[in-house]
Amino acid sequence: xxxxxxxxxxxxxxxxxxxxxxxxxxxxxxxxxxxxxxxxxxxxxxxxxxxxxxxxxxxxxxxxxxxxxxxxxxxxxxxxxxxxxxxxxxxxxxxxx
Amino acid sequence: xxxxxxxxxxxxxxxxxxxxxxxxxxxxxxxxxxxxxxxxxxxxxxxxxxxxxxxxxxxxxxxxxxxxxxxxxxxxxxxxxxxxxxxxxxxxxxxxxxxxxxxxxxxxxxxxxxxxxxxxxxxxxxxxxxxxxxxxxxxxxxxxxxxxxxxxxxxxxxxxxxxxxxxxxxxxxxxxxxxxxxxxxxxxxxxxxxxxxxxxxxxxxxxxxxxxxxxxxxxxxxxxxxxxxxxxxxxxxxxxxxxxxxxxxxxxxxxxxxxxxxxxxxxxxxxxxxx
Numbered sequence: 001x002x003x004x005x006x007x008x009x010x011x012x013x014x015x016x017x018x019x020x021x022x023x024x025x026x027x028x029x030x031x032x033x034x035x036x037x038x039x040x041x042x043x044x045x046x047x048x049x050x051x052x053x054x055x056x057x058x059x060x061x062x063x064x065x066x067x068x069x070x071x072x073x074x075x076x077x078x079x080x081x082x083x084x085x086x087x088x089x090x091x092x093x094x095x096x097x
Numbered sequence: 098x099x100x101x102x103x104x105x106x107x108x109x110x111x112x113x114x115x116x117x118x119x120x121x122x123x124x125x126x127x128x129x130x131x132x133x134x135x136x137x138x139x140x141x142x143x144x145x146x147x148x149x150x151x152x153x154x155x156x157x158x159x160x161x162x163x164x165x166x167x168x169x170x171x172x173x174x175x176x177x178x179x180x181x182x183x184x185x186x187x188x189x190x191x192x193x194x195x196x197x198x199x200x201x202x203x204x205x206x207x208x209x210x211x212x213x214x215x216x217x218x219x220x221x222x223x224x225x226x227x228x229x230x231x232x233x234x235x236x237x238x239x240x241x242x243x244x245x246x247x248x249x250x251x252x253x254x255x256x257x258x259x260x261x262x263x264x265x266x267x268x269x270x271x272x273x274x275x276x277x278x279x280x281x282x283x284x285x286x287x288x289x290x291x292x293x294x295x296x297x298x299x300x301x302x303x304x305x306x307x308x309x310x311x312x313x314x315x316x317x318x319x320x321x322x323x324x325x326x327x328x329x330x331x332x333x334x335x336x337x338x339x340x341x342x343x344x345x346x347x348x349x350x351x352x353x354x355x356x357x358x359x360x361x362x363x364x365x366x367x368x369x370x371x372x
Contacts, residue, residue, distance in 0.1 A: 047296035
């Protein structure tokens with residue numbers, strides 16, 4: 001339901017011919033950041049969803065084709081980047097300086 | 098009712114952990130968050146397994162709610178302080194649920210689990226056991242819960258607030274984007290509904306915006322003070338967040354949460370939908 005599922009792991013069972021998956025990981029100082037909050041903002045910068053990264057720093061969203069922004073908030077800092085997503089798998093990395 | 102009666106800061110919570118007469122309760126759907134570390138002494142409620150009927154789509158009944166709270170060691174006179182993940186969505190749902198069953202003193206921790214974690218405050222993995230109580234619930238207060246027929250009858254006459262994201266409101270996506278987009282219901286929204294996303298009421302760290310900012314937000318979006326209000330989302334937890342803002346923080350009267358929400362409405366045969 002609306003509870004964020006476990007992040008990362010296999011995409012088995014996800015139909016990448018219909019789903020627009022945006023996934024990746026959050027990094028800081030050469031290491032993945034676990035427990036970072038990552039939010040997906042729509043083309044008008046409005047909140048669409050938020051997840052907490054896995055122990056390996058991973059996040060995953062199921063969106064739609066188009067322009068999105070990923071923003072992460074963690075005790076070590078924040079980072080943001082735009083994503084132009086298409087149907088299928090869209091992978092990106094968020095690096096916190 | 099004012100903000101200080103229903104909302105406590107993380108600082109207040111940290112200072113009152115372990116106080117007699119105060120029970121901290123973490124509410125999540127995925128209780129692995131609680132199991133990985135929770136506020137010292139807090140008990141957990143699982144949004145799905147504890148608060149939903151195992152067979153039908155509905156709440157647990159009054160007796161089951163009494164049994165649940167008794168087993169968690171929550172008494173009628175205890176102050177219940179709720180917090181959770183997802184920017185307090187499920188904690189707000191539980192708040193509304195506790196009010197529905199007549200619990201007197203319920204509060205939310207502003208910012209919930211997110212602010213607590215971002216602040217780097219301590220979490221405990223200790224198993225929490227409280228002595229059982231004999232909890233007595235009231236008959237459900239249906240003045241704060243809307244059902245589908247009332248929603249349909251309210252089109253064009255009440256404030257109907259769709260608190261989902263703009264892309265869900267427009268039907269571009271069918272669920273919050275952390276979930277696979279495979280849903281049975283139609284996309285769109287209830288005709289005449291205003292789209293005021295729950296997220297506009299919260300800061301990035303999950304805390305609620307100030308009363309002044311909140312009052313301005315709803316006024317600007319066309320909220321009519323003279324009309325009753327129904328809030329909905331997809332399954333009723335984000336709309337609990339907005340219900341909390343409107344009724345408990347801003348003190349508006351006659352505000353209901355439609356927990357059937359879009360999963361129900363978007364599956365009904367013959368009701369009007371706007372896209």
